[in-house]
Amino acid sequence: MSTEPETTEDTGPGTPGADTAADTPQTGADADAGATGQETDAPSEDGAADGDAAGGADHDTGTSADGDDESSADGGSGAEGSTDSKDAPQPSEAEAELAAQRVERERIERRKAGKQGPVEAGGKLSGKAADLLAAVRAVESGEKPVAGAFHDPEPAPRRVVVPEPERRPQPVTASATAPAAAAPEAVTAVRAVLAAAGAPDTLAPQVAAALGEDADRQLREDPWQLLRVAGVRPEQADGFARALLGAECGPEDERRGRALTVWLLEQAALAGHTALDAPALTAALTQRSVPDPDEAVQSTLAEGEALVFQDALDTAAPAREDTEEPEERPVRVLIGLERYALAEESLADGLARVMNSLPKDDGPAADWEHAATSAPRSAAELIRAVAGHGLVLHTGGDASGAEVAALLHAVRSLGLRGWAATHTPGGHRRLASRAAEDGLRDGPEGADDLQVSTVAGLLSGAEGPGRDADGALDLDLLVVMDAPQLDVETAAVLAESLPDGARLVLSGDPGVLWSAGPGRVFADLIAAHVCPAVASRTPDPGPIGELVSGIGIGELLQVDAPGKEVVIVPVRDAGEAVHRTVQLVADSVPRAIGIAAEQTQVITPGHGGAVGTRALNAALKERLNPGPGRFGGFDPGDRIAYSPASGRSVPGHVVKADAEGLHLECAGVPVVVPKERVEQSVRHGWALTAHQAVGTTWPAAVVVLPGDAAQSLTRPWVYTAFGRAGRHLSVVHGVEQALPRAVAEVPQKPRTTRLPALLKAQVPAAG
Incomplete structure (x- = not known):
């Protein structure tokens, strides 16, 4: 390996877990391109869940361009594909996807509408579980209205296949992905309510869109409805309620308990849960100063804003010798939003x-x-x-x-x-x-x-x-x-x-x-054992494949990388991390490995902080495509990550900007993003999070592990990030022994779901 004269920094090929002390010998052309280490992105920057709701989201959950929480990104459906035929104009892809999903949801609801009776429950519950069950039975008996039930209709006979219309590529507009704008008069009325309570009136369009035409009345009657707006925190809603209600406002208010219950379930969904264990939910409500969390949950159930379920646990109690019948199987009580319950x-x-x-x-x-x-x-x-x-x-x-x-x-x-x-x-x-x-x-x-x-x-x-x-x-x-x-x-x-x-x-x-x-659909199906699972025997090739395979089983291997397929760049602080990353992308990897900057992807744990995607993208843009950013911070030639829908990211680049909006090219498909949607759905894309990068590989990847990212690292994160590299992987290493520890000891964050229990109730084990 060569040693380059213009730097004294140490790099070593082979193992990210190796000791990176200052006396490590220099190891190649990448030594001058190093990277950094102190990641200062706080977990709250990208964590989707509040933490009260039984577990937080991954540090980089999703692909949104409009906030720190990727999981809550807005946007439409895909930028890829085309949507019109030869003879007549067709809807854009985003419009078509929304329409198709709407039709499918209607079919789902019709299939479910035939099911009779409540969710199956055990007959020997007591205490909180019995109270929750009584609440939902009151809903199901008709005392309170509830949406939807669950039975399949008779299948309709298959008919003649309709030929697919011929399609030709057309620009996709992102305007259809935006939520319907509220009427101006509704926004004005909401603005007046917000102003009366000292809340920022810039929230008015979001509140009006979230609550509907009579949003101002709903806010006056229940100020905690403000929590339905993405990004609003409970303490902010409490302050708003105090300003509107005065002495009538208190932590014991039933409206507050219901709103916080729904909010916690929504935060749990952002963290990946489809439901929460009842004890976890009541504990989270207690942390939010709800005096009677059980009553708050029961009130939410009675109003039909959440549903309760009882799933049998896997531990079946055997029959006792002095009885002929086995003891009743234990169950767990789960609370979930109807949206995700219906989907599961x-x-x-x-x-x-x-x-x-x-x-x-x-x-x-x-x-x-x-x-x-x-x-x-x-x-x-x-x-x-x-x-x-x-x-x-x-x-x-x-x-x-x-x-x-x-x-x-x-x-x-x-x-x-x-x-x-x-x-x-x-x-x-x-x-x-x-x-x-x-x-x-x-x-x-x-x-x-x-x-x-x-x-x-x-x-x-x-x-x-x-x-x-x-x-x-x-x-x-x-x-x-x-x-x-x-x-x-x-x-x-x-x-x-x-x-x-x-x-x-x-x-x-x-x-x-x-x-x-x-x-966690795929993992749930693997765990349920209801169908055959075929494990591939085709290994990923080369040193990168060997390294990633080892990570998958909890081992950070030292691999032989004679062609500099894997290079470690130790760093000491955030400033050095940014400097080294830019040097790798712009100089060392193209010169030493022969992979252009356009084919190299930077991956870092989060968006915020001194070494998050924002800081890295700013530094990379200044080096690779400087410009004034005349259109929402973007210039022609900028690499971007376009978020057509929550949780999805499509790489591309900026073509131009005009009165129609920002023109992008994503995987060969032209996309037009209106000016008002740019901030919400487009980010610079030289640096991405692992969640944004998953599903795509690049010839080269530079994975940045800054020092204060140590607590957010997990084995799946490292596995995903390292696996994005095709021919070359550079690791900007500032977490010392936290990396091998995360690979060996920190698994995927758990998610609470009901799918395994639902499948086992319908399908016998595959053996």
Whole structure:
């Protein structure tokens, strides 16, 4: 390895866990490009949950461009895909996705409307659990109105397939992704209420949009409704209520208890939970100075603002010797918002339908076996599993995409319609490259002909096979790549969109960060053991693959990197971290590794602080594309991360700005973001968080681990961040022994969900 004269900083190839003392010898061209270490981004900058609600969100949960909390980002559906036909203009992709999701939600609600009776409950509860159950039974008995019930209608017969209209690429406008603007008079009325209480009147548009046309009346009657506006904290709502109500305001107010209960459940959803254990919720209410948290929960249930569930625990009590009957199985009481309860119920129903409706006449078993034996050895097990089951899980790293490509090839050879859906626009290129490595490119059925769309484009109809007359996707097999990124609502819509008899394969790396939205669908399915799970035997290649594989099992290995595939850059403070990161991207990696700055991605734990994405993007823009930022801080040529929907990020660059808005190009698709939406949906993109980067790889990645990020590091975060590098990984290392400790000891943050219990109640174990 070479030693460069212009620097005295030490770098070492191979292991991020190695000692980085000052006497470490210099190790290559990257020594001059170093990076830093003191990350000063406080967890509250990006933590989605309040912490009261049974666990916080990951430090970088999501992809929003309009605030520190990525999980709560607003935005629309995908920038990818096109939406019009030859003969008539079609809605934009964002509009089409919103319409498609609205139709699917209506179908879900109709399917649920037939279920009779309350949620099944045990008969021997007492204390708080009995009180909560009594409250929800009062709702279900009709004493209080409640929205929705849950039974499936008789399935309608399948009809003739509707041909998919021809499409051609058109610019996608982001205007449809914005929430409906409130009427000016409603905003004016809300502004008057806010001003009367000394609250900032700049909140008026958000309050009016969140509460509706009579928002001013709702605020006067219940000031704590202000908590329904994203970003408003309980202490701010309390101050607003005191200013409006005066002596009538107190911590025991029933309205305050209900509002805080809903707010805590919403914060829990931002942290990934679909429900909260009742004791955790009441404890969080106690921390918020609610005098009677049980009463607050019961009032919320009675008003239909939340639902209560009782899920049997796995520990079944055996029958005692002196009795003939076993003791009643213990249950846990969960409280959740109807939105996520409905999604989990719908997802469980949809998956059960997929597993139980596998067609028996889709080809002789011998044909499937021939397809399996003709495929590469690593893919044969996956093909055989799909042949006999409606739902299959496929686990593996990035290289396992070759097995998915082989499966799609085999399905097409049998005359079936197979599609893959990825979360990022570059998914087709990744899948095709893996297929080429496995020898599938040759011939008309090769990798170039793989049918791949994005999840957003598939659901909106802008991409994919289209839908039949019943509204179901017109396909026989759907493979969802990067399945850990599926949140419960998106997964429910996908499951409900599948026709009877279609197969579903969820493929992904279980070691990466979970979805930015609520739920842990892929992990829940693996834990439930209700369907076959096929583990890939295709390892990710090279030193980076070896390093990431070790992290996945809790070991930070020292790897041999003769081609400087892995380089460690020790740093001491935040200023040095920023300097080293910029030097790596702009100089050392292009010169020593031959990878241009445009193909190098910086990844850091959070948005705020001295070494967050904001600071790094400002420094990188100054070096790589300086300019005045005339349009919302952006100039032509800036790298950006566009957030078309909460929890999703699409990389791209700025093309120009004009009266229509900011013109972007994201994965080859033109996107126009109106001026009023730029701040909410576009960030600079030289530096991203791991949640923004998941699902995409770059030729080179620079992972920044500043000193005060040590407490936020987890094994999945490190696994995800290091795994974004294709050919070269530089680690700007300032956390010392916190890195190997996080890899060995800090797992994924737990999430409370109901999906495993719902699945086990409907589907027997797969064995």
